Ligand SMILES: NC(=O)c1ccc[n+]([C@@H]2O[C@H](COP(=O)([O-])OP(=O)(O)OC[C@H]3O[C@@H](n4cnc5c(N)ncnc54)[C@H](O)[C@@H]3O)[C@@H](O)[C@H]2O)c1
Ligand SMILES: O=C(O)C(=O)C[C@@H](O)[C@H](O)[C@H](O)COP(=O)(O)O
């Protein structure tokens with residue numbers, strides 16, 4: 001199973017993709033050069049399934065980990081949890097030689113990564129992603145942070161992990177809804193950079209809940225190459241990974257955090273981005289439909305709930321981090337695999353695209 005190396009100079013690291021790797025996590029972490037005291041951060045659900053195996057694997061290698069558990073769900077991606085976790089780490093005797101292990105989905109990864117970025121002004125961390133979203137996307141690239149009531153991911157830091165441990169076997173405990181949402185980010189990666197991957201996704205049978213390890217690696221590699229070229233999203237390339245996220249984040253933040261899963265909101269955001277790509281980027285309706293059919297295949301939402309008002313979505317998305325000095329920067333697709341950042345999209349277009357999601 002191909003592992004992926006993320007080449008970022010002194011911040012480089014390996015993303016190891018291996019079945020059963022969780023049980024060998026202690027050895028993998030030691031081999032990556034980490035030797036201090038470990039703080040495992042997880043959520044209640046993931047912890048109940050996988051924390052014991054991780055603790056055993058670490059103990060077998062001579063680590064003495066402490067366990068810090070948060071409630072499951074997006075509402076935990078908050079500054080109050082950052083403070084609570086930092087206090088918990090300090091109380092457990094962690095210091096600047098310690099390191100954090102994020103065991104969980106994107107919520108745990110973003111939150112624990114941010115804790116690692118700020119605790120004692122920064123300590124190392126390891127990602128052990130347990131959802132598809134986290135294995136193919138959030139565990140790689142070093143974007144860490146939390147939400148504000150005003151919008152998604154508005155506080156954060158770039159802090160690269162020292163190692164990412166991807167064990168596809170941990171996905172066996174993932175509920176169906178979380179399995180399906182993961183494909184929004186997979187379909188996004190195909191749309192941005194790898195049109196041929198759309199056919200591979202189309203060949204999967206969601207009923208089998210299969211997630212081929214090769215598909216996970218392929219997604220990690222797509223993201224890794226983009227992150228290597230534009231680690232801090234200053235060159236207009238990393239912003240491509242935000243396809244579907246301007247309107248998607250607006251929708252995710254328009255309801256109480258956790259009500260809609262990230263991938264579900266991104267599915268709606270992708271449909272809106274495809275609409276604007278047909279309007280401004282010459283995307284063919286056939287290509288657009290090919291991508292929508294995949295979102296449908298994974299039963300992802302495509303129509304916006306009438307209870308969520310357009311005005312609320314537009315207010316939340318107005319804080320999109322890609323916008324600068326009032327200029328809207330929006331990711332469009334010319335064709336599958338060919339995305340770019342456009343400054344052609346107007347506020348009226350955004351309102352039109354949100355309204356389009358009613359149909
Ligand atoms: N940093 C990045 O680059 C990046 C990329 C994509 C998404 N994200 C962020 O990731 C978050 C979404 O991540 P997510 O979709 O993984 O959500 P999540 O972490 O909330 O996980 C979803 C649910 O699945 C449960 N779960 C996780 N792994 C499980 C397992 N193996 N077995 C059983 N249950 C399990 C969790 O307890 C949770 O209830 C959002 O906050 C999003 O903004 C960040
Ligand atoms: O890693 C990136 O860059 C991404 O954009 C990946 C996204 O899937 C992810 O949701 C990310 O957290 C969004 O970043 P943000 O900067 O828009 O908050």
Ligand SMILES: [Zn+2]
Nearest residue numbers: 185245262266
């Ligand atoms: Zn995302």
